[in-house]
Amino acid sequence: MNLSDSKKKLAAAGVVCGIAAACLAYFGNPANMALCIACFIRDTAGALGMHSAETVQYARPEIVGLVLGAFIISTATGEYRSMAGSSPMTRFVLGVVLAVGSLVFLGCPLRMIIRMSAGDLNAWVALIGFVLGAATGVFALKKGFSLGRAHLANRVSGGMLPAVMLGILILALASTVLRSSESGPGSMHAPILLSLIGGLIFGAFAQKSRMCFAGSVRDVILMKNFDLLTIIGGFFAVMLIFNIASGRFVPAFDTPGIIAHSEHLWSILGMYAVGFAAVLAGGCPLRQLILAGQGSSDSAVTVLGMFAGAAMAHNFGLAASGTSVNAETQEVIAGAVPLNGRVAVIICIIVCFIIAFTNKRSEGR
Amino acid sequence: MRKKERKLVVTFHTTADAMAMEKTCREFRVPGRLIPVPRVISAGCGLAWCAPLDERAQVERVMRENGIEQEALHECMV
Numbered sequence: 448m449n450l451s452d453s454k455k456k457l458a459a460a461g462v463v464c465g466i467a468a469a470c471l472a473y474f475g476n477p478a479n480m481a482l483c484i485a486c487f488i489r490d491t492a493g494a495l496g497m498h499s500a501e502t503v504q505y506a507r508p509e510i511v512g513l514v515l516g517a518f519i520i521s522t523a524t525g526e527y528r529s530m531a532g533s534s535p536m537t538r539f540v541l542g543v544v545l546a547v548g549s550l551v552f553l554g555c556p557l558r559m560i561i562r563m564s565a566g567d568l569n570a571w572v573a574l575i576g577f578v579l580g581a582a583t584g585v586f587a588l589k590k591g592f593s594l595g596r597a598h599l600a601n602r603v604s605g606g607m608l609p610a611v612m613l614g615i616l617i618l619a620l621a622s623t624v625l626r627s628s629e630s631g632p633g634s635m636h637a638p639i640l641l642s643l644i645g646g647l648i649f650g651a652f653a654q655k656s657r658m659c660f661a662g663s664v665r666d667v668i669l670m671k672n673f674d675l676l677t678i679i680g681g682f683f684a685v686m687l688i689f690n691i692a693s694g695r696f697v698p699a700f701d702t703p704g705i706i707a708h709s710e711h712l713w714s715i716l717g718m719y720a721v722g723f724a725a726v727l728a729g730g731c732p733l734r735q736l737i738l739a740g741q742g743s744s745d746s747a748v749t750v751l752g753m754f755a756g757a758a759m760a761h762n763f764g765l766a767a768s769g770t771s772v773n774a775e776t777q778e779v780i781a782g783a784v785p786l787n788g789r790v791a792v793i794i795c796i797i798v799c800f801i802i803a804f805t806n807k808r809s810e811g812r
Numbered sequence: 813m814r815k816k817e818r819k820l821v822v823t824f825h826t827t828a829d830a831m832a833m834e835k836t837c838r839e840f841r842v843p844g845r846l847i848p849v850p851r852v853i854s855a856g857c858g859l860a861w862c863a864p865l866d867e868r869a870q871v872e873r874v875m876r877e878n879g880i881e882q883e884a885l886h887e888c889m890v
Contacts, residue, residue, distance in 0.1 A: 449851060449852065450851070451850075451851035452851070452852075521855060526855040528855075533826075588827055588828065588831055589831060591828055591831070591832070592828060593826045593827065593828030593829075594826075595826065596825035596826050597825075654855065657851065657855065657857050659857055662857050666848055669846065669859075670845070670846050670847060670848070670859075672847065672848055674848060675848075675857075729827070729857065729858075730857060734857070738856075741855055807828075808826065808828035808829065808831075808832060
């Protein structure tokens with residue numbers, strides 16, 4: 448099955464992913480967060496006890512499903528390739544940046560698109576930062592940035608992250624050792640089986656279509672190629688229709704209850720860091736999960752970096768809070784980015800610049 | 813929209829190699845352009861150099877003389 452030989456098929460792949468995300472939102476995932484890689488990795492990190500924020504702890508089967516979906520489809524179609532060795536520690540740090548930047552904005556690029564489709568104007572503001580960040584990454588590529596080549600590795604190496612994900616799923620289903628939120632976003636979720644199936648389908652189609660948010664911006668800037676953007680277009684269209692049909696489309700800034708804030712500068716800078724790091728790492732958070740599923744140990748290390756970054760975001764008070772309503776007074780409490788989060792984003796951007804302009808093609812061969 | 817035709821497609825180990833290829837080909841006026849690696853070749857999301865089939869010898873010479881390492885050379889519809 449070739450999904451990428453025409454724009455129509457690419458758009459159709461985006462539509463399928465959109466339907467999967469819409470189903471997850473309809474059946475219980477948090478409003479406006481149908482499928483967010485950063486948030487769900489953060490929740491899973493919480494379930495594993497990597498942080499102690501009690502409202503965001505739940506082993507999200509979607510994350511497991513995305514990795515296993517990509518693993519299964521790539522194995523079945525002969526595209527599984529165990530590769531490793533392209534600056535793994537640098538990729539770990541970029542994974543941390545991806546998580547911290549996303550949790551300051553309150554969403555990965557995937558959720559940014561979902562928030563945009565629900566009329567959240569804060570996400571449209573953040574898009575500016577994401578595009579500028581990706582453009583900075585493209586500039587670095589033009590200046591010779593490289594993390595070096597990956598090499599074929601032992602076949603089992605590429606299967607390690609899928610195996611770990613399967614282990615997390617088994618623990619979630621067959622034991623009580625994982626933490627699980629009783630209130631807050633971590634307590635809101637679709638039924639486990641549906642979440643897993645949604646993740647598997649999304650992962651398989653994302654693998655076949657090469658869906659990537661950073662890659663789509665990179666390709667447009669670098670080659671005026673709109674293939675990857677077409678997939679995002681199909682995804683956005685479905686989520687827009689779903690949000691309008693279900694009465695969730697609210698074009699506004701300060702909307703309580705959707706886990707978002709209106710600190711525009713920090714939305715822009717948070718997503719700037721994410722766009723920049725994603726181009727340097729060769730893919731957005733979603734793409735890292737998919738690449739890890741099809742055998743890239745380098746992407747698996749980036750995923751581990753995202754787990755560490757998500758844990759740091761809550762252990763060190765970096766993550767932003769969403770706008771909410773005081774249940775007693777009905778007063779709107781504006782969401783905010785804490786000082787620690789602001790400092791962390793600045794550090795993340797500096798780290799990206801250092802990585803971008805000190806890792807050269809001539810060194811990594 | 814470009815009409816699809818059979819082309820020479822050079823894939824690389826890194827994106828930086830593809831960028832170096834573009835720079836070198838521009839410098840030596842070798843025809844071609846950067847494209848995303850065609851899906852039929854790879855599930856990865858790197859960049860490739862696409863050139864007319866009859867430029868194969870010139871493309872190989874430019875890579876050899878400028879130390880650009882290819883991953884593979886393909887002929888496919890682009």
